[in-house]
Amino acid sequence: MTEPAIPQVATTQDDSPHEHISGIGSSVAIWIALLICTGLTAGVAFIDLGPFNTIVALGIATFKAILVVLFFMHVKYTHEKLTGLVIASAIFFLFILLTLSMADYGTRLWR
Amino acid sequence: MATAAPVELGERESYLNAGHGFKSWLLTRDHKRISMLYLLSVTFFFFIGGIFALLIRLELLTPAGDLVQSDTYNKLFTMHGQVMVFFFLIPAVPAVLGNFLIPIMIGAKDLAFPRINLLSWYFYIGGGLLMVYTILVGGVDTGWTFYTPLSTEFANTHVITAILGIFLAGFSSILTGLNFIVTIHRMRAPGMTWNRLPLFVWSHYATSIIQVLGTPVVAITLVLVALERLFHLGIFNPQLGGDPLLFQHLFWFYSHPAVYIMILPGMGIVSEIVCCFSRKRIFGYQAMAMAVLGIAVLGFLVWAHHMFVAGISVYSALVFSLLSYFVAVPSAVKVFNWTATMYKGSISFQTPMLYAFGFIGLFTIGGLTGLFLACLGVDVHVTDTYFVIAHFHYVMVGGMVVAYLGGMHFWWPKISGRMYPEFWGKLAALIVFIGFNLTFFPQFILGYMGMPRRYHAYPAEFQILNVLSTAGATVLAVGYLLPMIYFVWSMRYGPIAPANPWNAAGLEWQIPSPPPTENFEEEPVVTWEAYNYEDLGAVPEKQEVSVGH
Amino acid sequence: MATNQAAVVGTHADQHDPALLHHFATKEQQKNSASLGMWLFLGQEVMFFGGMFCAYLVYRYKYFGDFGSASQTLNIWYGAINTGVLLCSSLTVVLAVRAAQLNKRKALTVWLLLTIVLGLAFLGIKGIEYAEKFQDHHIPGPTFAYHGTVPSHPNQQVDPHHAEIYFSLYFAMTGMHALHMIIGVGLFGTLAFWAWRGKYSANYYTPIENAGLYWHFVDIVWIYLFPLLYLIDRHR
Numbered sequence A: 001m002t003e004p005a006i007p008q009v010a011t012t013q014d015d016s017p018h019e020h021i022s023g024i025g026s027s028v029a030i031w032i033a034l035l036i037c038t039g040l041t042a043g044v045a046f047i048d049l050g051p052f053n054t055i056v057a058l059g060i061a062t063f064k065a066i067l068v069v070l071f072f073m074h075v076k077y078t079h080e081k082l083t084g085l086v087i088a089s090a091i092f093f094l095f096i097l098l099t100l101s102m103a104d105y106g107t108r109l110w111r
Numbered sequence B: 001m002a003t004a005a006p007v008e009l010g011e012r013e014s015y016l017n018a019g020h021g022f023k024s025w026l027l028t029r030d031h032k033r034i035s036m037l038y039l040l041s042v043t044f045f046f047f048i049g050g051i052f053a054l055l056i057r058l059e060l061l062t063p064a065g066d067l068v069q070s071d072t073y074n075k076l077f078t079m080h081g082q083v084m085v086f087f088f089l090i091p092a093v094p095a096v097l098g099n100f101l102i103p104i105m106i107g108a109k110d111l112a113f114p115r116i117n118l119l120s121w122y123f124y125i126g127g128g129l130l131m132v133y134t135i136l137v138g139g140v141d142t143g144w145t146f147y148t149p150l151s152t153e154f155a156n157t158h159v160i161t162a163i164l165g166i167f168l169a170g171f172s173s174i175l176t177g178l179n180f181i182v183t184i185h186r187m188r189a190p191g192m193t194w195n196r197l198p199l200f201v202w203s204h205y206a207t208s209i210i211q212v213l214g215t216p217v218v219a220i221t222l223v224l225v226a227l228e229r230l231f232h233l234g235i236f237n238p239q240l241g242g243d244p245l246l247f248q249h250l251f252w253f254y255s256h257p258a259v260y261i262m263i264l265p266g267m268g269i270v271s272e273i274v275c276c277f278s279r280k281r282i283f284g285y286q287a288m289a290m291a292v293l294g295i296a297v298l299g300f301l302v303w304a305h306h307m308f309v310a311g312i313s314v315y316s317a318l319v320f321s322l323l324s325y326f327v328a329v330p331s332a333v334k335v336f337n338w339t340a341t342m343y344k345g346s347i348s349f350q351t352p353m354l355y356a357f358g359f360i361g362l363f364t365i366g367g368l369t370g371l372f373l374a375c376l377g378v379d380v381h382v383t384d385t386y387f388v389i390a391h392f393h394y395v396m397v398g399g400m401v402v403a404y405l406g407g408m409h410f411w412w413p414k415i416s417g418r419m420y421p422e423f424w425g426k427l428a429a430l431i432v433f434i435g436f437n438l439t440f441f442p443q444f445i446l447g448y449m450g451m452p453r454r455y456h457a458y459p460a461e462f463q464i465l466n467v468l469s470t471a472g473a474t475v476l477a478v479g480y481l482l483p484m485i486y487f488v489w490s491m492r493y494g495p496i497a498p499a500n501p502w503n504a505a506g507l508e509w510q511i512p513s514p515p516p517t518e519n520f521e522e523e524p525v526v527t528w529e530a531y532n533y534e535d536l537g538a539v540p541e542k543q544e545v546s547v548g549h
Numbered sequence C: 001m002a003t004n005q006a007a008v009v010g011t012h013a014d015q016h017d018p019a020l021l022h023h024f025a026t027k028e029q030q031k032n033s034a035s036l037g038m039w040l041f042l043g044q045e046v047m048f049f050g051g052m053f054c055a056y057l058v059y060r061y062k063y064f065g066d067f068g069s070a071s072q073t074l075n076i077w078y079g080a081i082n083t084g085v086l087l088c089s090s091l092t093v094v095l096a097v098r099a100a101q102l103n104k105r106k107a108l109t110v111w112l113l114l115t116i117v118l119g120l121a122f123l124g125i126k127g128i129e130y131a132e133k134f135q136d137h138h139i140p141g142p143t144f145a146y147h148g149t150v151p152s153h154p155n156q157q158v159d160p161h162h163a164e165i166y167f168s169l170y171f172a173m174t175g176m177h178a179l180h181m182i183i184g185v186g187l188f189g190t191l192a193f194w195a196w197r198g199k200y201s202a203n204y205y206t207p208i209e210n211a212g213l214y215w216h217f218v219d220i221v222w223i224y225l226f227p228l229l230y231l232i233d234r235h236r
Helices: A024-046 A051-074 A081-107 B021-028 B033-061 B070-089 B090-106 B114-134 B150-154 B159-186 B199-231 B245-280 B285-301 B315-343 B351-374 B377-382 B387-415 B422-449 B460-493 C002-008 C029-064 C062-072 C076-101 C105-135 C160-196 C206-230
Strands: C151-155
Touching: A024 A051, A024 C076, A024 C206, A051 B090, A051 B351, A051 B387, A051 C076, A051 C206, A081 B199, A081 B245, A081 B285, A081 B315, A081 C029, B021 B033, B033 B090, B033 B114, B033 B387, B033 B460, B033 C160, B070 B114, B070 B159, B070 B351, B070 B387, B090 B114, B090 B199, B090 B245, B090 C160, B114 B159, B150 B199, B159 B199, B159 B315, B159 C029, B199 B245, B199 B285, B199 C029, B199 C160, B245 B285, B245 B315, B245 B351, B315 B351, B315 B377, B351 B377, B351 C160, B377 B422, B387 B422, B387 B460, B422 B460, B422 C062, B460 C002, C002 C076, C029 C062, C029 C160, C062 C160, C076 C105, C076 C206, C160 C206
Parallel strands: none
Antiparallel strands: none
């Protein structure tokens, strides 16, 4: 290991891919969107949409989760594709657990 | 790629003598030392599980339940299963051979998270102590599968301490898998592309995916069982509106992929051994890599084939049966490719290769009988009989344990710097093969004839096959004891091993035996493909250093 | 792969950086490894909670009416406020990471402490809810008692066994969530201490970032728990 000729000063970015720094404005905007969605989901729960109540509630929850993952967890700004693969895999296998289990429960009463 | 000149073992620094005393081992961050800590612990638990097996086989020598009471017998097969599955089969290859070899095979100094690696071992030991405690205070009798409502409501044995032990062992497994995935993604040396990785590494990568994503489900399920047992909830209790099958769905969602955690590393070992002792590169490298990934993914889709007669809907049973047939395809691809690798190869029959041959044959039988079970019509008759027991012992013992032994022999010179005695190695391999088949082949017939599992008494006409099986178990035990003895013997009296006794391909063979703590003096730069056996000569006549003790 | 090239040409500055562990070649490799490790851990957490979501899905499907009735005994205001509290704490975490990236030691410490306060507020409200459930005899076990009718079906009595299953899952899921929050609060407490001592900067803030990922995940679990547990059949 050769000695460095001049000691280097540690800089903010010493490696090429720049880490995204969240802006205050955009973070607050996402936060407000999340709060609005929370109010929305609570409010819509009191309206009778029949079977769609559940779908709307889960839809809003998923939208909120996507906002958190993309913006708060910086997934939108990462160069790393592996992160998306890990998230997708976990969701995929959870989906398998839920759907194939329900394939049993949903068809038990079929003749 | 010339190997370093052999040096007296006592003079050279290696990971074994870098630092002395308990602290240097118990607080180590060296992946090689951690793997040795695991080696001692998994061997201990294999021994414990084996004792339970011998007690089972002793009871089954006679048709009457005369050695132990039925309650005790229930504990014997439960503890045998739990100890073997959670404390031997799942951790053994990844935590011993995987830990030791993966960093070296990819050209790294250590795993990505050495401290988490050590933590994994401590979780394993914690879980193991809880399991030993459970055994000492009377054991569990629910079957290793903890089916409800027996485990939640009616069992009066130490279910919760067993659950806690398994939970900790599971967390150890999750952390090991996480460590391997990050290591393989991030720590490869320059030039070590994905397509140059040894298949041993690919296998552990696929295994790690299962460990990380599957184990948490059984963890939470066992937590729910413990809570239900403590507070008399009704989640799995039919008297309180719960469904026992929900437990089985959640349990098998992990426990089926778990069997692929057990077998995939063994398949990785076999790929390494077959290539070395056929002096040929693997046939169909891409297919072999994709096959282990395919097994890992498909393995998550088939769990309810353990529940065909439990009361699931016939329509979902059909779906799971079909999916179970699919998962056999990548496994078959692997068997074909190993065979094709050997075709026109220059085959030599050292001990590791004997185990590899054993694996290929026995795993094939085990795998095919799995397909018998995947067929709904057949399963109705043979489920919960000795047919199932024979099937899974063929894949787990004839497959995984045989592969583990093969790997231990193949890499022993690297790990210890010593050669095991080849004659005894071959003899033990033969004894294991004979003992194994004598133990478990009769069980296929017993199951077909209708002998149910988990019974300590049986009709008199089944006795002769049971006697054969018990005789086989004794022979098998001898076959297991021999390597334990001569491996230990070799550490002091075995011939000193050179860096590459088998003239094998792979980065691990280019560093000294045993390796220094930091593995590589200089970070390797890889410019060759995996299994470049056309550049290497034959397996040397003798696997020892010409100068030495 | 970029990482491999980086492994060969590790910067000199890296080699003397006390934050670089010896088995890594560059700080980038170390940071990317820690990040991937954290995401994999979150992946397994998805499956860990997922097992309980599966149990919940099955019984909600089977006993929809009874679950609806039991759900309405939860206080929707506490649930909604708690959701808001957690969303605020996610914002403070984002701002904490930003402060670390901008070398703002005091701001970082403040945001971390605010996150802890909000986390404790959540746990406090949860404690109040649990106390209420205790008084209502809705804690599963020997003291459990439930009387109610299925929403919109005043003639249909709720099977108390099914209600007990609802509450078992309610306590298991929110309890496991709360346990993760407690761990998170402890984690942030440790980080706040070291942040105040100046350990984190733009050069090294990986623990802040990864703890943040953990906290956001715990927030996401609650984002699903709130509608699933509190908002069944509310319109009846």
